[in-house]
Amino acid sequence: MGGFIMKVKSLLITALFSLCLFNLSLFAQAPLEGTWQATYLEFTTPDTTFTRSGEQAASQIKVINKTHFATIAQGTNMESSMFNGGRYDLGKDTYTEHLEYFSMPAQIGKSFTFKCTLDKDKWEITGPVVKDGEPAPDWKLKEVYKRID
Incomplete structure (x- = not known):
């Protein structure tokens, strides 16, 4: 059971981190703008x-x-x-x-x-x-x- 919880936590942290990076990229200015x-x-x-x-x-x-x-x-x-x-x-x-x-x-x-x-x-x-x-x-x-x- 402990291994399963660790995997879920790991997946949630990875998903949250990816979502944050995606949202930041939406606001990034293109190089020439x-x-x-x-x-x-x-x-x-x-x-x-x-x-x-x-x-x-x-x-x-x-x-x-x-x-x-x-x-x-x-x-x-x-x-x-x-x-x-x-x-x-x-x-x-x-x-x-x-x-x-x-x-x-x-x-x-x-x-x-x-x-x-x-x-x-x-x-x-x-x-x-x-x-x-x-x-x-x-x-x-x-x-x-x-x-x-």
Whole structure:
């Protein structure tokens, strides 16, 4: 009888511990969830590299929840401002944006995969960009963000 009681106690403790871990996982924040502010932006074409850092880069924000992202970049006028958003996928070292809306309508419906690194509150994505609606492997993008929320 003593062995049976020990087994029941052991099973109850294991079940309770598992339930606690499961409940904690429901409240855990996904690694990218939050608000990210750009600290460095780089756009490379075959003959030129454009960079923005400091206050210029800080005008770009990316907001991410469990399933969607939104990017807003405030320029000095409407023509230099940009927004996009949609669903995203996060892999071990890749981040893919599936564009559902964009200030450049020709990009809606496209998906772009970037290499990414995430180190606590620093997130970096690098990869190809698009020229005239087509992939341009010799055009590159690098964005570095810090988590602000």
